[in-house]
Amino acid sequence: MFSFFRKKPPATTEATTPAPLIAPPPAAAPTQPSPAAAPAPEPPAAPAPALPPESVAAAEAPRKGWLDKLKAGLLKTGSSITTVFTGTRIDDTLYEELETALLMADTGVKATEHLLADLKRRVKESKTTDPAAVKGLLAQAITALLEPLQKPLVIGEHKPTVIMVAGVNGAGKTTSIGKLTRHLANEGATVLLAAADTFRAAAREQLAVWADRNTVDIITQEGGDPAAVSFDAVTAGRARGRDVVLVDTAGRLPTQLHLMEELKKIKRTIQKAGATEERGTAGPPQSAAAGSVVALPPHEVLLVIDGNTGQNALAQVKAFDDTLGLTGLIITKLDGTAKGGVICAIARERPVPIYFIGVGEKLEDLETFDAREFAQALLA
Numbered sequence: 206m207f208s209f210f211r212k213k214p215p216a217t218t219e220a221t222t223p224a225p226l227i228a229p230p231p232a233a234a235p236t237q238p239s240p241a242a243a244p245a246p247e248p249p250a251a252p253a254p255a256l257p258p259e260s261v262a263a264a265e266a267p268r269k270g271w272l273d274k275l276k277a278g279l280l281k282t283g284s285s286i287t288t289v290f291t292g293t294r295i296d297d298t299l300y301e302e303l304e305t306a307l308l309m310a311d312t313g314v315k316a317t318e319h320l321l322a323d324l325k326r327r328v329k330e331s332k333t334t335d336p337a338a339v340k341g342l343l344a345q346a347i348t349a350l351l352e353p354l355q356k357p358l359v360i361g362e363h364k365p366t367v368i369m370v371a372g373v374n375g376a377g378k379t380t381s382i383g384k385l386t387r388h389l390a391n392e393g394a395t396v397l398l399a400a401a402d403t404f405r406a407a408a409r410e411q412l413a414v415w416a417d418r419n420t421v422d423i424i425t426q427e428g429g430d431p432a433a434v435s436f437d438a439v440t441a442g443r444a445r446g447r448d449v450v451l452v453d454t455a456g457r458l459p460t461q462l463h464l465m466e467e468l469k470k471i472k473r474t475i476q477k478a479g480a481t482e483e484r485g486t487a488g489p490p491q492s493a494a495a496g497s498v499v500a501l502p503p504h505e506v507l508l509v510i511d512g513n514t515g516q517n518a519l520a521q522v523k524a525f526d527d528t529l530g531l532t533g534l535i536i537t538k539l540d541g542t543a544k545g546g547v548i549c550a551i552a553r554e555r556p557v558p559i560y561f562i563g564v565g566e567k568l569e570d571l572e573t574f575d576a577r578e579f580a581q582a583l584l585a
């Protein structure tokens with residue numbers, strides 16, 4: 206099984222210990238990335254809670270399961286792209302049909318042009334005359350385009366690692382946070398949730414359900430201000446020695462400028478909470494070894510995108526990135542009728558790393574993004 210996170214130990218060992226791509230066995234003892242630095246005004250966080258048997262099984266489930274779901278989800282797109290390669294000749298017609306198929310799959314003009322040019326180069330170099338072989342070369346071209354987006358989420362470099370999560374309404378933010386919390390807990394990380402979606406009581410309750418399921422704390426305020434909740438959460442996360450603080454925000458459209466401003470305010474407030482804590486700490490900051498630069502929270506700003514959104518997903522990435530400075534993406538609902546090609550457009554036009562993909566509503570339906578697997582699923 207692939208690691209969900211790269212656990213980065215405190216900076217002293219960083220240079221000599223390359224982060225593993227393969228996770229330690231789930232049964233391994235939980236590790237606390239920076240035990241020496243815990244301030245502990247409150248008792249240290251409990252280790253990863255005992256998990257119900259089904260979730261342990263889910264965590265150990267082979268990666269193949271989700272790949273099949275992804276393939277099924279992308280089937281519509283895949284089949285329309287792959288029919289292009291059923292002819293007998295590699296000619297202009299093949300490339301024209303492929304161009305149409307890629308555009309239909311939401312790949313966008315720029316990424317489509319890029320892929321076609323790269324594919325033609327690969328076909329020329331390989332001297333192949335078999336259309337079926339072109340499919341393999343296209344998979345290579347897509348993999349090469351998507352590889353820069355394949356990057357693990359790093360946990361442990363900062364304590365707590367503060368992760369702010371944003372996105373349009375219903376994209377899957379809260380669900381993804383719930384899944385992520387469980388995966389973090391499985392790997393021995395302690396988590397605090399912040400219900401900074403204060404607009405609806407139902408939103409707080411939804412996150413509280415995930416907190417209960419995962420036996421983690423939640424910071425919530427009835428009718429509170431989202432920035433204030435976020436501030437409290439960062440402070441509490443630090444005081445309680447948590448490894449990760451996950452901040453859930455309310456859904457909003459990039460066109461709702463006042464709500465985008467509110468997101469900026471939440472981010473600024475989280476930064477302030479970090480700065481306040483640094484000033485209030487006598488010793489060196491926990492998040493880095495002596496002499497190194499302290500990165501203020503939020504350490505990650507994630508955008509959650511509904512995979513069915515089509516080309517609008519690229520517009521969302523651009524808008525939220527311009528407003529917040531994104532560090533990563535979670536693409537959800539790739540099990541539905543998602544066309545998938547928009548990921549190529551993101552790679553070409555606004556390459557923000559994809560940390561995770563969602564392929565269903567269940568706990569185990571969140572996986573790390575792998576460029577080669579995704580390219581193969583797209584062309585399955």
Ligand SMILES: Nc1nc2c(ncn2[C@@H]2O[C@H](COP(=O)(O)OP(=O)(O)OP(=O)(O)O)[C@@H](O)[C@H]2O)c(=O)[nH]1
Nearest residue numbers: 374375376377378379380456537538563564565566
């Ligand atoms: N099929 C499928 N459904 C998903 C996935 N992720 C989330 N959902 C569903 O999408 C719906 C919305 O999910 P939420 O997590 O509430 O979305 P949100 O972004 O927090 O929504 P707001 O807070 O209202 O903006 C729920 O019904 C989820 O179960 C996924 O990967 N696949």
Ligand SMILES: [Mg+2]
Nearest residue numbers: 378379402408
């Ligand atoms: Mg939500």
